[in-house]
Amino acid sequence: KVAIFVSIDQLLETDPVNISSKLGRSVSVFKNGEPGKIIQDINQTRKDIGEYLFIEELGLIGIGVNKSKVEQKLFVVRKSTEGRALPESVAVPQIKKSVYNKIVMITGGAQGFGEGIARNLFKLGANIIIGDINSEKGEALVRELNEQKTPNRALFVKVNVADPISVDEAVAEVVLEYGGMDVMISNAGILKAGSLEEMDPDDFNMVTRVNYSGFFHCTRSASRVMKLQNRYNKNNYSDIIQINSKSGLSGSKKNFAYAGGKFGGIGLVQSFALELISDRIKVNAICPGNYFEGPLWSDPRDGLFVQYLEAGKVPGAKSVAEVKKHYESMVPAGRGCQPEDVVKAILYVIDQEYETGQAVPVTGGQVMLK
Structure with a gap:
């Protein structure tokens, strides 16, 4: 409309x-x-x-x-x-789909897990907002999605999740373009590995600002819109989903900045869930295993395989290939986590109106809840 x-x-x-x-x-x-x-x-x-x-x-x-x-x-x-309402751009199908025609913002959506999540949800009919600091990759992805000529549309908004003003402006732009927000997926994250002696305090603070504080900024801005929507639509539920990590469920040697922020993220998820459920806003975390093919792991300059090799996290490893082989052998399911695996968990927490404050592991059995 x-x-x-x-x-x-x-x-x-x-x-x-x-x-x-x-x-x-x-x-x-x-x-x-x-x-x-x-x-x-x-x-x-x-x-x-x-x-x-x-x-x-x-x-x-x-x-x-x-x-x-x-x-x-x-x-x-x-x-x-000229005073007349236009018809709906997307007809509601007879079979209800959990994200069909919903407005879904994904931070860090230009690459890695975020890109994979965006592509999969777009295929399911969601209107996708790629929020990222990387304009070049984000705009290219949006152009590719919109070239498919589907009823749903994609939009890029530049956002730095470590900056609360940037997040507020991005959410406002989404509302101006689409009229609201149904799902906020807080996916943006960075990683700097290193021991206590090696970790630079500035690097530690940067990881914390993006991974921990960034989730707070996204939740605060998105929940304002969702509260207002739900106040006047008593049957509506909204979702805030943090893409956490298996490192938020189990400690990670020489990776404490990342793991600490992710552990803290689950604390925020549970606390936000208790506060926002009365507004019919569910808050959950998805804790994926390792996406070995994504840039977080495989980037030849800053990827985790390179960082872990340099930090000596895998004793005896002499090459990136040996580090990768070591981590693949640690997954009972025999492979790394894929975006499709994460999307299935996202769809579950959106569909389930009676579930909030949860951390859902998607780790191939590598980390199990106790």
């Missing part, structure tokens, strides 16, 4: 009976509640949700914070529709 953007001041100053004429088209802003109560709620949460609201025919959907983008979008909508 086509969206309308309107400032909160305009809502507060307008007689609810005449809101349609004020917006320039018919719109049932107050379908799901008493006008006075909704306006009161909006005013009370004004500091949290920003200065602009995103509204469509069925009610209040999300937020916007960039006035110029809001005004530009409003002009385009009015000009293109």
Whole structure:
């Protein structure tokens, strides 16, 4: 459906009976509640949700914070529709699919697990937002996905998850483009291996800012939108999913910066889950095993195979090939984890309305819950 953007001041100053004429088209802003109560709620949460609201025919959907983008979008909508609503761009299938036509943001989505997750969810009909600091790879992936001419669409937004302002702006851009957010997949992460004597404090802090604090920033920004959506849609559930690691379930020798952040991430997952379930926002973690083919492991300059060889994590290993062989031999299932394995776990936690605060291992039996 086509969206309308309107400032909160305009809502507060307008007689609810005449809101349609004020917006320039018919719109049932107050379908799901008493006008006075909704306006009161909006005013009370004004500091949290920003200065602009995103509204469509069925009610209040999300937020916007960039006035110029809001005004530009409003002009385009009015000009293109001439007061008439456009048809749905994607028809709802008879068989419900868990992510079909949902709005899914994936941080760190330009490569590695994030890219694989994005490709698989796009195939299932999700509208995908690739959030990444790497514009070149992110934009290339979005172009490739959109060239498939499917009803769902992909969007790239540049974001640095270590910067809360960058995350806020990225989420606002998603809302302006799509009208809300159904799923936030916090996948962006970095790794610096080394012993206590070798680890530079700046490297440790950088890993912590991205892997630990970044998840907090993503959850805070996304949950604001999801709370607002769910307040006016009592049957709706939203999902925040951290792509954690098996290193969040079991310690990792000479890899404490990464493992510590991942252990802490599960603590955040459980705490956020307790806080947000009353808003029908589920928070879960997926803990994958090693994706040996991804750049995190196989990058010839900074990959884990290279880092672990240099850090001496595999006694006696003289080459990257020997390090890789060692890690492959540690997986009972006989192979590394693939993006398809992770996506199956993602679909489970989205489908399951009665599950929150969980850390789901996808490790081929390498790490088992106790």
